[in-house]
Amino acid sequence: MVRKSLRHRLHVQLEPAAWGYGLSPVNWVLCILILLSFIGAILETEPSISDGQEQLIRVLEVAFSSVFMLEYLLRVWVCVEDGRYRHPLAGRLRYLVTPAALIDLVAVLPLLVGVVGTESLMLRFVRLLRIARLAQFGKLSRSVHYLLAAIVSRRYELSISVVVAAMMIVLASIMLYWVEKDVQPEAFGSIPRAMWWAIITFTTVGYGDVYPVTQLGRLFAALSALASVAMVAMPTGIMAAAFSDAMQRGRHELDDPVKLPGSYLDKNSQKQRSRR
Incomplete structure (x- = not known):
């Protein structure tokens, strides 16, 4: 009985x-450890920080991996508390192949295969996905759900803005190809080559590696730069409206979370009513 109670807790x-x-408090601690491990993996790629600290890095990585290993084993042990994995053996085997369990397994792979340091860098970066897995319920998941729903509700406007942006990029590429192809064949000798300049210009990145040199080409480039302002403003405005809708739905949830259809509290309350 004590063992079952401990497993349930x-x-x-x-x-x-x-x-x-x-x-939960335990998952908060795990999220912090995941972030620390992720930050450590990033800092490890800087030679001025990692040089001479190989032993410390190895010890920290083994410590992080050991904690995640213990967590993984505990999750396998307690998964039978979930009705979907009630059978002691078959239920645990079924849990081991779930996406959540596979992500947890990746977190401990560096320790399992005995590889630490830069060799396990990509495996350690995958640990960041576990934060999304741990936060799949609660405020974060509901906020993401509302945001995605708001974006989906404006999918037609976003689609139109994408089509308009593609047309403007192609048109600018054609114009610069027509004007600059003889002067700069390396940069504008074909429409796909000119499209690199158009994309960089319309996204306002402006690397400056290629640019028009003729007077007519500069005129077209100036018009394209001005048009890029409108191109960026369209999806930005649509996304801002989507964020506003998400915030409004979040406020309604805080006012009355139980009445919100599809929410966890709503489902939980339905289960409680059915039990009664």
Whole structure:
């Protein structure tokens, strides 16, 4: 009985769905450790920081991986508390092949294969995905859900802006190809080559590696630069409206979260009513 109670308490702490709203204290600690591990992997690529600190880096990586290994084993142990994996053996095997469990497994692969340091860099970067896995319930998931819903509701406007942007880029590429192809064949000798300049110009990046040198080419480039302002403003305005809608839905949730259809609290309340 004590063992079952301990397993249940660990399940509530480790599984976001079992906790219900937000992140449990254990998952908060895990998120912090994931971020620290991710930051350490980034700093490790800077020679001025990592040179001479190889032993410390190895110790820290082993420590992080050991914590994630312990967490992984505990999740496998407590997964039978979930009704989907109730069977002690078959349920655990079924849990091991779920996307969430596979992401957790990647987090401990450096320790399992005995590889640390730069060789395991990409595996350690994957750990950042675990934050999204841990925060799949609670405020974050609902906010992301509302934002995606708002964007989907404006998919037609976004599609039109994408088509208009593509047409403007192609038109600018054709104009610069026509004007500059004889003067700068390396940069504007074909429409695909000119399209590199057009994309850089319309996205306002402006590398400056290629640019028109003829008077007519500069005129077309100036018109393209002015048109790029409108091109960037269109999707920006649409996205701003989508963010506004997401914020409004978030405020309604805070006012009455139980009545919000599809929310976790709404589903939880329905389960409680059905049990009664």
